[in-house]
Amino acid sequence: MNVLIPLRTIIVKEIVRFVRIWPQTLLPPAITTSLYFLIFGKLIGSRLGVIEGASYMDYIVPGIILMSVISHSYANVVSSFYSTKFQRNIEELLVAPVPNWVILAGYISGGVIRGLLVGIVVTLISLFFTEIAVQNIFITLSIALLTAILFALAGFINAILAESFDDISIIPNFVLTPLSYLGGVFYSVGMLPDIWQTISKANPILYMVNTFRFGLIGVTDVNIEFAYLITSGFIVIAVFFSLLMLHKGIGIKN
Amino acid sequence: MNALSIRNLRKTYNNGFEALKGIDLDVAEGDFFALLGPNGAGKSTAIGIISSLVNSTRGQVSIFGHDINTERSKAKCCLGVVPQEVNFNQFDTVKSIVFNQAGYYGIPRKRAIERTEICLKQMDLWEKRDTVSRRLSGGMKRRVMIARAMVHEPKLLILDEPTAGVDIEIRRSMWKMMQALNDNGTTIILTTHYLEEAESLCRNIAIIDQGNIVENTDMAALLARLHVDHFVLDLAEPLLTIPSIEGYQLESITDKVLNVTVPKVIGLNALFNELSRLNIRVSSLKNKSNRLEQLFMDLIDSSSEGNR
Numbered sequence: 001m002n003v004l005i006p007l008r009t010i011i012v013k014e015i016v017r018f019v020r021i022w023p024q025t026l027l028p029p030a031i032t033t034s035l036y037f038l039i040f041g042k043l044i045g046s047r048l049g050v051i052e053g054a055s056y057m058d059y060i061v062p063g064i065i066l067m068s069v070i071s072h073s074y075a076n077v078v079s080s081f082y083s084t085k086f087q088r089n090i091e092e093l094l095v096a097p098v099p100n101w102v103i104l105a106g107y108i109s110g111g112v113i114r115g116l117l118v119g120i121v122v123t124l125i126s127l128f129f130t131e132i133a134v135q136n137i138f139i140t141l142s143i144a145l146l147t148a149i150l151f152a153l154a155g156f157i158n159a160i161l162a163e164s165f166d167d168i169s170i171i172p173n174f175v176l177t178p179l180s181y182l183g184g185v186f187y188s189v190g191m192l193p194d195i196w197q198t199i200s201k202a203n204p205i206l207y208m209v210n211t212f213r214f215g216l217i218g219v220t221d222v223n224i225e226f227a228y229l230i231t232s233g234f235i236v237i238a239v240f241f242s243l244l245m246l247h248k249g250i251g252i253k254n
Numbered sequence: 255m256n257a258l259s260i261r262n263l264r265k266t267y268n269n270g271f272e273a274l275k276g277i278d279l280d281v282a283e284g285d286f287f288a289l290l291g292p293n294g295a296g297k298s299t300a301i302g303i304i305s306s307l308v309n310s311t312r313g314q315v316s317i318f319g320h321d322i323n324t325e326r327s328k329a330k331c332c333l334g335v336v337p338q339e340v341n342f343n344q345f346d347t348v349k350s351i352v353f354n355q356a357g358y359y360g361i362p363r364k365r366a367i368e369r370t371e372i373c374l375k376q377m378d379l380w381e382k383r384d385t386v387s388r389r390l391s392g393g394m395k396r397r398v399m400i401a402r403a404m405v406h407e408p409k410l411l412i413l414d415e416p417t418a419g420v421d422i423e424i425r426r427s428m429w430k431m432m433q434a435l436n437d438n439g440t441t442i443i444l445t446t447h448y449l450e451e452a453e454s455l456c457r458n459i460a461i462i463d464q465g466n467i468v469e470n471t472d473m474a475a476l477l478a479r480l481h482v483d484h485f486v487l488d489l490a491e492p493l494l495t496i497p498s499i500e501g502y503q504l505e506s507i508t509d510k511v512l513n514v515t516v517p518k519v520i521g522l523n524a525l526f527n528e529l530s531r532l533n534i535r536v537s538s539l540k541n542k543s544n545r546l547e548q549l550f551m552d553l554i555d556s557s558s559e560g561n562r
Contacts, residue, residue, distance in 0.1 A: 001327060001360035009357025013350075088341040092402070095305045095335050096358035097327035254267065254299075254308040 006098045007106050014110025018076055025076070025114060026121060029068045033122045036064050037129045040186065051188050052219045061126045062213035063185030066147060068122045070180060070205065071172065073115025073148040077107050077155030078168045085159065090252055100246035104156065104239070111152030112145065119144055132216060139224065140215030146231045147208045151176075153238035160242070160251040179205045189221045204230055255319055257283045257332075257410045257441035258304065263313035265299050273299040275465035276313070281458070283318070283409070286436045287443045288456035288473070292554055296465045297445050298338065301414055305335040317410055331359065334408030336399045338415045344388035348379055351387060352402050359406035366405075373401040377431070393424035400431070411435065412443045417451060429455060449546040453477070461553050469553050476549060480518070484542035487512040490535035499528045513542070 018025040037057070045056030052059070084090045093103055126132065134140055154171070162168045183205030189197050200206055207227035214220035245251065258281040265274040273296045281287045291297045302308030304315055306322060315322045320329035342351045352373055356366035374380045377397040382390065387398060396416055403411060413432065417425040425448075432455060436442050446452055452459065452473075459476055461469040469476065492509040502525055503515040516522060529536060 001331075002362075003360070005360045005362065006358045009354050013354055016350075084343075087343060088337075088339070089343045091305075091307055091337065091341050092355055093358060094307055095330065095333070096355070096406075097330040097360070098358050249309055253306075254302065 001097055003099060003102050006096070007102045007109075010093075010103070010106025011109045011113070014076070014080060014107065015113060017080060018110070018114050025072070026118065029072060029118045030121050030125055033064055033068060034125055036060070037126060041129055052190075054217050054219055055130070057130045058132075058217055059188075059213075059219070060186055061130060061132065062216045063183070063209045065119050065122045065126065065216075066144065066209050066212045067180045067183075067185050069115040069119040069144055069148050070151045070208075071176065072118040073111040074151040074155040074158075074172065074176060076114040077111035077152045078159045078162075078171075080110065081107050081156055081159035082162050082165070082168050085162075085252060086165075094252065100243055103246060104242050107156055108149060108152045111155055112148040115148035115152065116144065119148075134216055135218040136215045138215075140212060143208060143211040143215060143227070143231070146228070146235065147212070150208075150231060150235050150238065153235065153242060156242050157238060157245070160245050162251075179203050182206075183209045184221060185209055204234060207231065255283055256280045256316075257285065257318060258443065259314075259316045259319075260300070260304075261314045263300065263303060263315060264311045265296075265303060265308065266311045273465055274303075274310075274313075277462065277465070277467050279460055279467060279470065281410075281441060281443060283441055284436075284439060285441055285458055286432075286456045287441070288452035288459040289443055289445045289462065290449070290452060290459065290550060291445075291462035295462045297462055298414065300462070301335070301412055301443075301445070304412065305333060306330065331406065332409045334403035334406065334411045336396070336403045336411070336413045336416050338418065340395050340399065342387060342398065342402065344386075346387055347384050348374065348387055348390070348398055349383040351398060352405050355402045356405045361406060369405050369407070370401075373404050376404070377401040378427075393420040393428075396420060396428070397431075400428075404435070408440070410441045410443070412445075414445050415447065416444070417446065417448060425451070449550055453546040461550065463554050468556075473546075477546065480549060483516045483518060485514045485516060485522075486540050486542050487514055487536050488538040488540075490537045493534065497528075497532050497534065499525060 041057035041060055045060070048056045050056070081090075084093075123132070158168060158171050182200060183203050184200070189200045189206065192200060201222075207222050207230055210220040210222040211224055211227040211231075214224060258279065260277060260279040262276045262278065263274050264272075264276050266272045277296070277300065279300075289297055289300070299308055303310045304317070304322070306326070317329040318332045320332065322329045346354075349370060352370045353366055356369055357363075361369060371380065374383055377400055379394065379397055379401060382394065387395065390398065400413070400416065416432070417428055420428070429451065432442060432444070444452065444456060456473055458472045459469070460467050486507070489510045489512065493506070493512070494509075496504050496506050496512070498504075501517060501520045505513045507513050514525065516525065526536070
């Protein structure tokens with residue numbers, strides 16, 4: 001069997017799903033981030049000085065773009081795969097000869113595509129507020145892609161382990177949002193007291209945001225090579241864990 | 255070759271409940287097979303294991319000679335499953351449900367479009383192809399699941415209570431459709447609570463109770479074990495008192511309809527002779543379709559007693 005056919009089927013189905021409900025998936029980040037740029041960037045940012053040689057608006061744009069990529073790649077997979085489980089149409093995939101890695105790759109691709117699409121929308125909106133001269137296109141695109149993959153995988157794991165709709169909102173509310181806000185989106189960790197700088201360095205989102213910022217405006221608080229290493233490491237662990245759960249049927253089979 | 259072969263299949267759930275206690279079952283290619291049993295007997299667990307939705311604790315299952323653990327892909331390609339409850343995305347259109355399933359089986363796009371059309375026309379759903387599935391009636395939803403299960407042309411089709419909760423007209427049209435699929439060579443395993451459905455459609459039967467196969471034989475042999483037949487007599491005129499006829503048990507349903515229990519060793523002639531002598535005119539006679547029901551209850555009762 002040509003496994004590219006089921007893979008393409010899952011990806012197309014996922015894209016059709018989030019495009020069909022675009023007022024819930026693509027429109028909200030456009031509105032939210034416009035408000036961020038307007039309030040934090042324009043109104044408050046104009047009263048702040050420069051951070052590491054960049055205006056406050058320029059400084060927060062990369063973080064806000066990547067925060068949107070993170071939340072939407074995560075949200076797409078967690079809601080889609082949990083709904084599939086809840087409505088039991090996961091059985092359509094389980095009775096068919098679809099390898100586990102194809103199921104995983106299909107859903108992750110759907111999440112990555114939505115995450116990056118939202119990232120593009122937010123980037124276009126940011127152009128109304130500032131000019132972006134990309135410093136390193138390879139770093140910008142590669143870290144955005146790796147971040148989207150990692151958080152799509154996190155959404156997949158959450159969906160597999162979730163037993164109710166309440167469970168799929170716990171991670172975004174209590175883990176993802178705090179880590180994103182504390183991940184140096186709106187400030188440089190160099191502005192924090194020493195103890196908080198040390199604590200912040202345990203936050204993986206800090207590395208991704210700063211690497212993306214380095215790609216866009218050439219400013220970073222972290223070591224770029226180390227950032228790639230931990231992002232890739234987390235991806236490898238999450239892929240292994242996801243495939244193991246699919247193989248054992250955890251959360252999807254009796 | 256057997257379409258399905260099961261050996262020593264066991265399933266114990268995490269809570270300790272033993273749903274299957276080592277069943278053996280063979281279903282021949284081309285058969286129309288009934289798998290019956292009361293609720294909680296283990297039917298759905300067995301079907302779940304066959305269709306890779308439930309992990310077995312022990313035992314072997316092969317579909318057309320392909321072991322579901324070692325040749326999973328080949329085994330799955332031979333199998334189509336129509337589950338008991340609706341399990342497609344109710345926000346998808348009828349066409350996309352069937353088309354996507356073809357994609358999951360690796361069927362190329364052009365062929366998938368053709369198969370989707372064929373299956374939807376077979377199920378009389380082509381006019382509804384662009385309808386969002388949640389807007390369909392219960393009977394139509396079941397037919398969507400059959401079209402979806404048939405899209406990859408499986409050689410073995412398992413139908414888990416396909417006619418549950420649908421009206422008589424739809425049920426009969428589904429019987430015709432199932433019969434046509436079987437006539438075209440598809441092996442069918444049917445579970446149902448409508449025993450007359452199993453009796454009229456299936457050639458072989460297994461009855462499962464409390465995780466064990468308590469009967470596995472051909473339908474004719476099973477029905478031959480009945481010592482009595484039940485008939486309904488429509489009378490030409492109303493009857494004021496029910497006559498007593500030796501050897502037969504008569505009971506009134508209405509004043510013009512009688513229910514008669516006829517021992518097979520006596521037959522019907524003596525009954526009609528006696529009715530004629532009593533000047534009771536019978537306008538029509540029909541066999542009451544509860545023969546399998548009686549046997550089913552006897553088998554389940556004896557299985558329960560054996561387990562006590």
